[in-house]
Amino acid sequence: LVVAPGLIDLAARLREPGFEYRATLESELDAAMAGGVTSLAIPPDTDPVLDEPGLVEMLCYRAKKLNRAHIYPVGALTIGLKGEQLSEMAELVEAGCVAFSQANTPILDTRVLGRAMQYAATFGFRIWLQPLDPYPARGGVAHDGEVASRLGLPGIPASAEIVALYTYLRLARQTGARLHITRVSCGESLDLIERARQDGVDVTCDVAAHHLHLCDMDIGYFNPHCHVVPPLRSQRDRIAHGRFNAICSDHTPVDDDAKQAPFSESEPGTTGLELLLPLTLKWAAEHNLPLLDALSRITSEAAKIAGIAKGGHLSVGARADVCIFDPDTHQLIDRSMLRSQGKNTPFLGLELPGKVRYTLVEGTLMYEAH
Secondary structure, three states: OEEEEOEEEOOEOOOOOOOOOOOOHHHHHHHHHHOOEEEEEEOOOOOOOOOOHHHHHHHHHHHHHHOOOEEEEEEEOEHHHOOOOEOOHHHHHHHOOOEEEOOOOOOOOHHHHHHHHHHHHHHOOEEEEOOOOHHHHOOOOEEOOHHHHHHOOOEEOHHHHHHHHHHHHHHHHHHOOEEEEOOOOOHHHHHHHHHHHHOOOOEEEEEEHHHHOOOHHHHOOOOHHHOOOOOOOOOOOOOOOOOOOEEEOOEOOOOHHHHOOOHHHOOOOEOOHHHHHHHHHHHHHHOOOOHHHHHHOOOHHHHHHHOOOOOOOOOOOOOOOEEEEEEEEEEEOOHHHOOOOOOOOOOOOOEEEEEEEEEEEOOEEEEEOO
């Protein structure tokens, strides 16, 4: 077996508060334990939005009471995610937030975004942004290419990501903000990020695990499990090389009714907490990457991005969060094996490598495979 640090997921929607009919903290933290994930960063697009210290404290208290994985809320960059008025970042950090984000809702006014970056840079707060220009992406549900045209689906061009990313990088260079780009989906985006790093911009990035393996061709005959944000891009764009810092699950549990609607009307999102390790191992095997390199994307590198000093590594003084897994055992992904309340994943019916045998949190055995 392989003894690794507990995995760290940079994007996991646990659906509380506000969306308990889709999933609960209890069900999703159980899924995290089964997936070897001991630390989770929570996006702010809950209901109500994580823009008040009291809400953040309540979420942290609920998670601590359940005594499973550690959660790290990402606070709303603007009040209500409306992109108009900056949130009280300093108070949100005191309440437990590790960074600030707009989740999937971009700020339209770049002056507001510039002020947010300037304020965050003053205090050393990190801003996490998903690059998306809402105007070319408006109404789109799939990558703007041959597949979308053939299926009659409204498209989201790669330029929607690239144009927004260029703006974010330019503002970061101007303000000195610490920037993390979430869920990159285009190869050209990685080129831009690499050039920005060379120019001295403090920027990191992650990709969603499903973008390592899938492209728009996998939509097939309108498979709603492939309706995700950002969309699955072309085979050429598929993020298959290692110039990103971290891999996240982008865990978004969706109830069956919302996924059984026609593709354009289905709710986007895929469940991923229990698949983060298998999909990372499969990606590493396909590209002959060393195991330690692959694991670093979901442990030590992710810890650096989220500012988790005592997690993501096995060292003296570190927290005893440990994932012990069998890299050679393959498991069939089906609804019955998923502990998440959301069964929405395009990987149903496939066999993936890596079976978590034990998960420890602060030295306590929290999960043991049967």
